[in-house]
Amino acid sequence: MRRKEDIEQMEPDLSIEILGLKLKNPLILASGILGISGSLLKRMAEVGAGAVTTKSTGPSSREGFKGPVVVEVEDGLLNSLGLPNPGVSEMVKELDEAKKGKVPVIFSIYGFDINEYCKAAKIASDAGVDAIELNISCPHVKEVSVEIGQDPKLVSEIVKSVKETVDKPVIVKLSPNVSDIVSIAKVVEESGADAVTAINTVKAMSIDIDIKKPVLSNRIGGLSGPAIKPIGLRCVYEIFEKVKIPIIGCGGVSRWSDVIEYMLAGASAVQIGTALVNEDTAIFEKMKKGIKKYMLDKNIGEISSIVGLAHTK
Amino acid sequence: MKKSLLHKPRIVRIEKVRNESNTVKSIVFKDRLCASVKPGQFSMIWIPIYDEIPMSLSLDPKSKLPMIVVKNIGEATNALHELNIGDSIGIRGPYGTSFNTGSAKRILLIAGGTGIIPLLQIAMESNQREYKCDIILGAKNIEEILFYEDLKSADCTLYPVTEDGSLGKQGLVIDLIKKSLKSDYDVLMCCGPEPMIKSIIDVARKTNIGLQVSLERIMKCGIGICGSCELSGFRVCKDGPVFDLKELNAMYNVLGNLKRNHSGKVIDFNTK
Numbered sequence: 001m002r003r004k005e006d007i008e009q010m011e012p013d014l015s016i017e018i019l020g021l022k023l024k025n026p027l028i029l030a031s032g033i034l035g036i037s038g039s040l041l042k043r044m045a046e047v048g049a050g051a052v053t054t055k056s057t058g059p060s061s062r063e064g065f066k067g068p069v070v071v072e073v074e075d076g077l078l079n080s081l082g083l084p085n086p087g088v089s090e091m092v093k094e095l096d097e098a099k100k101g102k103v104p105v106i107f108s109i110y111g112f113d114i115n116e117y118c119k120a121a122k123i124a125s126d127a128g129v130d131a132i133e134l135n136i137s138c139p140h141v142k143e144v145s146v147e148i149g150q151d152p153k154l155v156s157e158i159v160k161s162v163k164e165t166v167d168k169p170v171i172v173k174l175s176p177n178v179s180d181i182v183s184i185a186k187v188v189e190e191s192g193a194d195a196v197t198a199i200n201t202v203k204a205m206s207i208d209i210d211i212k213k214p215v216l217s218n219r220i221g222g223l224s225g226p227a228i229k230p231i232g233l234r235c236v237y238e239i240f241e242k243v244k245i246p247i248i249g250c251g252g253v254s255r256w257s258d259v260i261e262y263m264l265a266g267a268s269a270v271q272i273g274t275a276l277v278n279e280d281t282a283i284f285e286k287m288k289k290g291i292k293k294y295m296l297d298k299n300i301g302e303i304s305s306i307v308g309l310a311h312t313k
Numbered sequence: 314m315k316k317s318l319l320h321k322p323r324i325v326r327i328e329k330v331r332n333e334s335n336t337v338k339s340i341v342f343k344d345r346l347c348a349s350v351k352p353g354q355f356s357m358i359w360i361p362i363y364d365e366i367p368m369s370l371s372l373d374p375k376s377k378l379p380m381i382v383v384k385n386i387g388e389a390t391n392a393l394h395e396l397n398i399g400d401s402i403g404i405r406g407p408y409g410t411s412f413n414t415g416s417a418k419r420i421l422l423i424a425g426g427t428g429i430i431p432l433l434q435i436a437m438e439s440n441q442r443e444y445k446c447d448i449i450l451g452a453k454n455i456e457e458i459l460f461y462e463d464l465k466s467a468d469c470t471l472y473p474v475t476e477d478g479s480l481g482k483q484g485l486v487i488d489l490i491k492k493s494l495k496s497d498y499d500v501l502m503c504c505g506p507e508p509m510i511k512s513i514i515d516v517a518r519k520t521n522i523g524l525q526v527s528l529e530r531i532m533k534c535g536i537g538i539c540g541s542c543e544l545s546g547f548r549v550c551k552d553g554p555v556f557d558l559k560e561l562n563a564m565y566n567v568l569g570n571l572k573r574n575h576s577g578k579v580i581d582f583n584t585k
Contacts, residue, residue, distance in 0.1 A: 033538050036577040039546030055540065055577070063575035067357070067365025068403075070534045072320035081539060086578035093579075210324040210401065211361045276538050277320070280551065 012295035013302045014288060016050070018246050018268050019131050019169035019194050021104045023050035025291075026259065026303060027284050030250055030273035031056055031108035031133060031173070036085070038097030045101025048284030052098065053106040053271070054091060056135040059119045061087040071206050071215040076228065076252070077274045078206050080221030083110060083138060088120040092127035104130035106171065110138040111148075117158050118165045125166035133171040134162060134193075137200040137222070149175030149200070152187045159191035171248065173197040174239075176231055185239040197248040197271060198235045202228050224274040226252045233265050240266025240308055254278075256290025263303065264310040320536055322359040322403025327396055328378060333459050337384045337427065338394055339373065344404060347379035348372075351411030352434040353504075353527050353555040356381065357535040359403030360396075364389040367532040367550070369430045370407050374437050374463040382430045382459070408535050410555045412525050414444055417499035421522075422448040422469075423513060425486055425505020429459050431527045431554075432504055440468035447498075448472065451486035451505065455479035487512040498522050507569040507582065514561050514568070524558040528568075531575060543573065 014025040028051040034040040035055040044052050064084025071078050085091060088109065098105045107129035111117035121132050136149035136158070148154055155172070162170055172188045174181055176199040185196050201222025206215045214220070232251025239247055249267030253259060254275040262270045275283050291303065300306060329341035347356060350370040358381060359365040366389045368381040383393045396402065412435060414420065420439075422432045429450060439446045446469040452458045454477045461480075464471055473481030474489050482489060486509055494516060500523035503513050510526050517524040530542040530549040537551030545564035547553060552560070561568070572582050 034540040034543070034548075036540040036573070037543035037546070040540050040543050040548070043546050061576040061578060064533070066363070067533065068322065068359055069365070069539070070320065070536065071322070072318040074318070077320070079534075081533060084533070084541070084576050086574075086576045090578050206321070208322065208324065208361075208403070211403070213361055215322065215359075215403075217364070273538070277536055280537060 010296075012292045012300065014291060016269055016304050018248075019171070021051070021130055021169070023104065023269065025050035025288055026263065026269035027287055028106070028248065028269055028271045029053055030271035031106075031135065032081070033273040033276060035108070036094075038094030041094070041098035041105065042101035044281070044284075045103040047281040048288060049103060049272075050269070051104040051106060051130075052101065053133060054094070054098070054108050055085055056083055056108040056110040056138075057085040057088045057091040057120060057124070058083065058110050058112075059088055059116050061085060061090065066217045068215050068217060073204070073206050073223065074227065076223050076225030077277060078204055078216060078221040078223050079201070080216045080218035082218060088123045092123060095127050095129065106131045106133050108133045108135050108173070110135040111158075112138065114158050114161050118161050121162045121166050125168050129168060131169040131171055131194075132162070132166060133173055133197060134158065135173050135200070137173070137175040137177070147175050147177055149184065150178050152184055155184060156187050156191045159188055159193050163192040169194040171195040171197055173200050173250070174235070175200050176228075176235060176251075177203045181235050182238045182242050185243045189243050189245050193245060195246040195248060196239065196243070197250050198239055199228070199232045199251045202231060224252065226254050228252045229254070229258060233261055236262055236267050237265040237310065240311060256287040256294065259287055259291055260294060260306065263306050264308070266308040266311065268304070268307050320405055322357070322365070322405050324401050324403050327398055327400050327402065329373070329376065330396065330398060333382060334456055337382060337459060339380050339382050340393065340396065340402070341373045341376060341378050341380040342402070342404070344379050347404065347407055350379060350407040350434075353411040353431045354407035354409050355554055356404050356406030356408065357532075358393070360389055360392045361403065363392040365403070366390070367535060369527075371430055371433050372437070374433065374460065382427065384427050405535065409550055410553055412502050412527070412555050414442065417444050417523075419498045420444050420446045421494075421498045421501045422446055423486060423490065423501060423503040423505065424448065425451045425509045426453070426457060427459065428503070428505035428527070430504070432502055433460055433463075435502065436464055436467045436469050445469075449474060449486055449489055450481075451475070453477065485509070490516055494520070496520060496522070500525060503527070511565070511569045514558070514565060517558060518562075524561065525555055526561055527554045528556060529554065530572060541573065541577065
């Protein structure tokens with residue numbers, strides 16, 4: 001007969017520690033997915049997310065673009081919501097409800113310049129968020145089609161200023177729409193960021209051949225879903241080789257095996273978003289079940305022990 | 314082989330346009346997926362250049378083809394009103410939950426204004442189904458009563474109510490319900506203004522009659538991921554738009570009091 005302790009030892013440990021935060025599992029709800037509402041963030045925690053991320057919020061409110069704001073493409077989803085958000089002062093009112101989910105709440109912020117990032121970060125920090133994620137994929141206001149994340153100098157200044165403004169852990173969500181994501185990750189690390197998320201959506205578009213027009217009202221949007229998983233995975237793998245701060249993998253995480261792949265590539269945790277389109281809220285429990293089975297099969301006690309294993313010679 | 318993309322607008326040709334009132338038009342089109350719409354489900358309608366908006370889906374009582382019924386209230390609906398036979402719109406869906414007639418034998422449909430649209434199919438199909446429907450059809454005046462002739466031809470008992478008494482009883486839908494709700498209904502199915510819905514929840518709570526209600530909020534993605542249509546932790550697009558009494562009880566305090574605007578800010582329900 002097995003003793004109780006032995007049985008407990010056999011239960012695979014999905015918990016991780018990142019940014020000084022304890023997560024029950026490495027599955028984080030990605031920014032932009034349901035995070036406009038505290039009640040929905042709470043609900044995602046209750047259905048199994050290890051942490052949740054708010055919708056990207058700036059200092060002032062934005063209505064977002066007219067529809068269509070999403071369109072399905074082959075193996076992916078294209079979106080351009082246009083950063084709708086009620087402004088950071090309104091958004092922090094959602095936090096009390098979100099925290100009832102009893103998992104860390106990451107507050108995503110965007111800005112069109114350094115001051116906007118700092119202003120938003122300060123308000124979010126004072127409201128008691130667990131960490132701040134900087135969305136640097138928004139356009140640079142002075143050069144409309146250029147993403148902030150494409151300008152290493154600007155990114156560095158933003159990270160430094162935000163770090164000086166707040167004493168919360170700061171994550172930078174990297175844009176894949178750059179020629180060398182690794183060099184940006186290094187800049188981000190050198191500027192004092194506590195972690196990076198790789199990757200944000202990939203710039204893409206879809207045209208309707210009957211209407212003969214782009215489907216998205218903004219014409220161009222961000223591609224997510226299975227189509228970008230190999231890109232995200234490559235980015236995480238390359239960043240892991242050169243950067244010491246933790247990496248949160250993101251991009252097309254759709255099933256449990258994707259989580260394992262990202263972690264083997266070097267991700268300490270992953271973000272999940274588009275997978276909810278097909279699997280809805282059951283996705284977290286489904287992934288956890290798959291990961292646990294894998295860990296039992298491979299005799300892995302702690303999930304964190306596989307981080308970066310794909311790199312060892 | 315190429316998979317069909319469920320969440321990409323399908324371009325459909327408008328087969329018929331019909332005036333239902335001074336401000337309401339039916340737009341009828343052919344579409345295989347929408348032809349099997351369940352009552353209460355909605356679609357995302359793309360009006361190229363203008364917008365993409367959620368619209369209740371139904372079946373045209375005359376041609377049995379899928380249709381949307383559009384009240385002209387804004388830029389996108391105005392653009393829809395300008396369309397003619399042969400023009401194209403994009404459509405995705407049907408999406409969301411539907412009214413569930415289940416094993417019900419006696420159903421009371423309660424519609425306020427355009428609220429009849431998601432309920433229409435239940436009434437029109439009642440002659441081929443196990444259930445029997447009564448319908449309370451409310452509006453400001455006779456001009457805003459929709460599908461009256463179609464519903465008269467259906468196998469249902471109709472109780473029109475108008476605020477000015479120009480058709481049927483004079484007063485509000487809720488007055489009629491409070492006065493004369495029979496206890497032999499298995500379920501009430503309801504769509505209309507939120508204050509009316511709230512009063513109906515109050516009534517239903519005191520009875521053993523089931524309640525299903527179709528609700529409305531600003532929707533952007535329509536597929537349950539953006540959160541724009543959140544209502545007390547429910548997504549109207551995915552968990553709804555049709556909710557049952559248990560869910561309605563959970564959102565009771567928000568109903569008729571609060572909503573989110575396009576930015577996601579929580580505002581007073583009556584803000585324009």
